[in-house]
Amino acid sequence: xxxxxxxxxxxxxxxxxxxxxxxxxxxxxxxxxxxxxxxxxxxxxxxxxxxxxxxxxxxxxxxxxxxxxxxxxxxxxxxxxxxxxxxxxxxxxxxxxxxxxxxxxxxxxxxxxxxxxxxxxxxxxxxxxxxxxxxxxxxxxxxxxxxxxxxxxxxxxxxxxxxxxxxxxxxxxxxxxxxxxxxxxxxxxxxxxxxxxxxxxxxxxxxxxxxxxxxxxxxxxxxxxxxxxxxxxxxxxxxxxxxxxxxxxxxxxxxxxxxxxxxxxx
Numbered sequence: 001x002x003x004x005x006x007x008x009x010x011x012x013x014x015x016x017x018x019x020x021x022x023x024x025x026x027x028x029x030x031x032x033x034x035x036x037x038x039x040x041x042x043x044x045x046x047x048x049x050x051x052x053x054x055x056x057x058x059x060x061x062x063x064x065x066x067x068x069x070x071x072x073x074x075x076x077x078x079x080x081x082x083x084x085x086x087x088x089x090x091x092x093x094x095x096x097x098x099x100x101x102x103x104x105x106x107x108x109x110x111x112x113x114x115x116x117x118x119x120x121x122x123x124x125x126x127x128x129x130x131x132x133x134x135x136x137x138x139x140x141x142x143x144x145x146x147x148x149x150x151x152x153x154x155x156x157x158x159x160x161x162x163x164x165x166x167x168x169x170x171x172x173x174x175x176x177x178x179x180x181x182x183x184x185x186x187x188x189x190x191x192x193x194x195x196x197x198x199x200x201x202x203x204x205x206x207x208x209x210x211x212x213x214x215x216x217x218x219x220x221x222x223x224x225x226x227x228x229x230x231x232x233x234x235x236x237x238x239x240x241x242x243x244x245x246x247x248x249x250x251x252x253x254x255x256x257x258x259x260x261x262x263x264x265x266x
Contacts, residue, residue, distance in 0.1 A: 004136045004179070004231045006086035010034035010078050012063055012122060013092030015043035017192030018142060021222035022089055023047050027054040029226055031087065034078030036063035038092065057082070065092050065118025066110065072125040079129055086135070087229045088126035090119045090164075091142040095157040097266060108156045115160035120167060123182075127175055136179035138229045141168050142221070143184045145244050149251065153266035165240055172238030181237035183228050188244025189215040209254055211246030 009026045013019040015037035023033045024047070033051045035058055037044035048058035059081045063074040079085040094114045096107050123139055130137030147165035150158045164184070171182035188210070191202040202215040221243045227233055228241070242248050 004086075004138075004234060006031055006138065006229055006231075008032050008034075008079070008082040008084045009087035009089065009229065010036070010075060010082075010085060010126065011089040011091055012036045012065070013038065014047050015040040016047075018187065018190060018218045018221045019089075019091040020047045020050070021218035022091060022225050023058075024050045024054065025219070025222040025226040026087065026089075026229060027051040027056040027058075029230065030056070031229075032057040032082050033059075034082055035060045036074060036078070036092065038062065038064055063092065063122075065115075065122070066113040068113065068117055069121045071118050072121040075122050075125040076129070079126075084133060085126055085129045085137070087138045087140070088123060088130075089140045089142065089225060089229070090123055092118065092122075093142065095154065097153045098155075099153055099266070100155040103155055111156035112160045112163075115157065116163045116167070119164055123167075123171065127171065127180060130180050131175075131178045134178075137175075137181075138233070139168075139171065139175070139180060139182045140225050140228050141165075141182075141184045142225075143168075143186045143240065145186050145188045145242060145248055147184060147186050147240060148242070148248055151266075152264060168240070169238050176237060181228070181233065183233075183236060183238070184240040185221060185224055185228070186240050186242045186244065187216065187221050188242070188247040190218055190221060190243075191215045192218050207245075209247070209250060210244070211249065214245065216243060216245055 009031045011023045014023040014035045051058035147161040168184045
């Protein structure tokens with residue numbers, strides 16, 4: 001068997017949170033990193049500085065996943081700058097908190113375009129490059145526990161993440177012959193800007209409904225992504241790895257302990 005030795009990676013949405021932690025983790029594993037941002041250019045430059053502090057190269061580009069199909073050109077451009085592409089992490093995403101009956105078509109399209117359409121375009125561009133190179137590869141999509149279980153007020157987000165999880169499974173089937181693995185990582189509540197917990201220590205938070213009793217740290221998600229990007233994960237594909245402190249296991253348990261209808265309000 002030919003050994004897979006990843007040297008280059010692109011992490012979308014790596015200006016903060018899980019994306020930044022992933023970019024740093026992959027740099028620590030010996031990879032040069034393509035960093036993308038949508039709104040926070042300064043955050044992306046901070047990520048790039050952390051990558052360079054690990055002794056690796058970093059390139060930075062703006063990527064708007066709703067600019068379709070042009071967002072794929074950003075992937076190609078970064079891969080050219082890096083001199084190849086071994087690992088692609090689709091982390092860029094967005095969400096909305098609105099009841100299904102109140103969700104506008106514009107909101108629906110914004111969320112689905114970002115979380116699913118843009119992911120399709122970018123992962124396809126990455127896969128085509130990996131196939132052409134003939135040296136294998138790793139494609140990892142950051143989904144959510146809501147790839148597996150829904151949440152009140154998140155119809156567009158739930159639909160997009162369910163779709164992204166299904167797309168990864170089909171990619172695993174089709175790309176396996178090229179020694180390219182495709183996996184999802186499904187975070188639960190993680191202390192990041194997306195959950196309103198920027199730079200907060202999750203160990204200080206009490207979450208009785210989560211078996212581990214707290215939110216997660218972005219670096220805990222990044223560690224799983226780094227494993228899936230490695231040679232050691234060469235026989236793992238088509239899987240979805242929940243990084244949620246046990247949250248998904250609480251379905252029946254949580255249901256039997258709910259004592260009011262407040263959950264219907266999101």
